[in-house]
Amino acid sequence: MxxxxxxxxxxxxxxxxxxxxIATVGISDHAQQExxxxxxxxxxxxxxxxxxxxxxxxVESVKAASDIYAPVGGEVVxxxxxxxxxxSLVNTxxxxxxxxxKLRVKNAADAATLMDADAYQAHLS
Amino acid sequence: xxxxxxxxxxxxxxxxxxARLVSFAGWNMPVQYTSIIDEHLAVRSKAxxxxxxxxxxFFASGPGAETWLNRMFTNNLAKLTPGQGQYTLMxxxxxxxxxxxxxxxxxxxxxxxxxxxxxxxxxxxxMTSHRDADASxxxxxxxxxxxxxxxxxxxxxxxxxxxxxxxxxxxxxxxTAGGGIVCRTGYTGEDGFEFFCPAADGGAWWQKFLTAGxxxxxxxxxxTLRLEMGYPLNGNDLSPERTPVEAGLGFFCDLEKGDFIxxxxxxxxxxxxxxxxLTALQYTDKGPPPRAHYPVVSSxxxxxxELASGALSPSLMTGIGMAYLPAQYSKPGxxxxxxxxxxxxxxxxxxxxxxxxxx
Numbered sequence: 001m002x003x004x005x006x007x008x009x010x011x012x013x014x015x016x017x018x019x020x021x022i023a024t025v026g027i028s029d030h031a032q033q034e035x036x037x038x039x040x041x042x043x044x045x046x047x048x049x050x051x052x053x054x055x056x057x058x059v060e061s062v063k064a065a066s067d068i069y070a071p072v073g074g075e076v077v078x079x080x081x082x083x084x085x086x087x088s089l090v091n092t093x094x095x096x097x098x099x100x101x102k103l104r105v106k107n108a109a110d111a112a113t114l115m116d117a118d119a120y121q122a123h124l125s
Numbered sequence: 126x127x128x129x130x131x132x133x134x135x136x137x138x139x140x141x142x143x144a145r146l147v148s149f150a151g152w153n154m155p156v157q158y159t160s161i162i163d164e165h166l167a168v169r170s171k172a173x174x175x176x177x178x179x180x181x182x183f184f185a186s187g188p189g190a191e192t193w194l195n196r197m198f199t200n201n202l203a204k205l206t207p208g209q210g211q212y213t214l215m216x217x218x219x220x221x222x223x224x225x226x227x228x229x230x231x232x233x234x235x236x237x238x239x240x241x242x243x244x245x246x247x248x249x250x251x252m253t254s255h256r257d258a259d260a261s262x263x264x265x266x267x268x269x270x271x272x273x274x275x276x277x278x279x280x281x282x283x284x285x286x287x288x289x290x291x292x293x294x295x296x297x298x299x300x301t302a303g304g305g306i307v308c309r310t311g312y313t314g315e316d317g318f319e320f321f322c323p324a325a326d327g328g329a330w331w332q333k334f335l336t337a338g339x340x341x342x343x344x345x346x347x348x349t350l351r352l353e354m355g356y357p358l359n360g361n362d363l364s365p366e367r368t369p370v371e372a373g374l375g376f377f378c379d380l381e382k383g384d385f386i387x388x389x390x391x392x393x394x395x396x397x398x399x400x401x402x403l404t405a406l407q408y409t410d411k412g413p414p415p416r417a418h419y420p421v422v423s424s425x426x427x428x429x430x431e432l433a434s435g436a437l438s439p440s441l442m443t444g445i446g447m448a449y450l451p452a453q454y455s456k457p458g459x460x461x462x463x464x465x466x467x468x469x470x471x472x473x474x475x476x477x478x479x480x481x482x483x484x
Binding site: 040042060063 | 145156157160161162345349412413414416436437439466
């Protein structure tokens with residue numbers, strides 16, 4: 001199980017990478033393994049304002065559709081067109097090419113309240 | 126729903142293979158081993174093996190068995206000689222489907238019935254309560270393990286495991302070395318067979334089929350494979366409120382054979398044409414996988430039904446589904462829409478099967 005140490009994690013298995021006030025969001029290696037073959041990603045509209053915990057994207061496997069929640073509040077400033085064209089990137093590169101959307105965060109300090117890699121590892125076990 | 130899950134005699138083998146197990150029809154069954162899509166494509170291109178131990182096995186016999194079963198089922202058992210089988214349905218008094226099953230004649234007055242896992246108890250109770258005195262019925266569902274080997278290479282797999290036996294012809298049944306039963310049927314649209322053996326022997330036979338080249342496949346792939354063929358799943362596409370005529374299964378209902386439970390309403394629907402029909406829909410563009418209960422919307426924006434089954438077809442890489450729709454919307458080519466989370470995705474009515482064989 002790959003849990004990069006430079007990311008923050010949610011109990012619902014999203015990861016967040018904060019650079020300045022821009023947070024990149026995707027789903028963890030654990031989540032993609034649980035979902036199995038991702039066949040569809042529904043992306044949010046850019047410009048949309050979200051609160052922490054809002055369903056913001058949908059990732060679908062053959063068997064199920066799963067909501068992806070905003071880890072922190074902010075505005076959607078970019079989405080990843082590559083996962084729309086090739087949803088399997090979420091499986092093959094969940095922390096890289098499989099990112100889903102970027103937020104301009106309202107309050108960068110919110111990210112620090114999320115789990116770090118050790119806490120997420122403990123959450124999974 | 127009973128809280129106690131039943132366990133397949135092959136469960137240890139599934140766990141060894143790293144399968145993901147889920148509750149299905151009261152059974153703890155493998156939904157997938159590696160990937161639903163890969164397993165699906167293995168069946169279309171080579172050979173896969175499914176655990177079907179959850180399915181029910183009934184044995185009927187007695188001098189009155191044929192007359193009795195012909196009153197219980199829609200298809201005509203008189204057409205079968207020993208060694209032959211047929212798809213058939215068991216209806217309630219309103220013509221609604223209790224279960225769909227395969228009935229085999231194994232002797233002059235002996236029958237082997239394979240029924241759906243979720244319906245074993247209900248089927249047995251219904252059949253027993255309508256039984257004639259000169260016929261008997263045994264439920265041996267707990268005594269048998271079952272596995273379905275499916276795919277263009279299924280024959281080769283059979284030959285490696287049973288070098289001295291030959292596969293029966295399509296829909297046929299035969300016995301094998303080691304006390305097994307083999308039926309030339311399946312639920313995938315591919316050539317293949319179902320194999321039943323005493324439960325305690327199941328694990329050993331399963332391993333032999335794997336060694337002979339069959340890839341383990343879970344219920345996830347079984348569902349997408351059957352849906353690509355337009356085969357109904359009881360509980361989704363069949364229900365006590367829908368008749369086989371509405372489901373497009375009139376071919377398996379012999380209205381000339383004499384009376385059977387539900388016949389009257391089938392005859393009327395066949396004469397008048399059913400008001401609703403189980404209709405096959407396919408996306409005309411990319412979209413999220415269609416799923417059961419998603420609304421189906423007419424081109425002028427009215428909700429006209431909901432999907433009974435839906436999936437992303439791994440062979441066609443597009444969304445497919447079936448829905449009971451008013452007959453005027455069931456013509457191939459009709460343009461409709463599927464409502465996914467309040468967004469409409471264009472679809473059109475197509476002829477079944479969705480997937481046409483290339484081999």
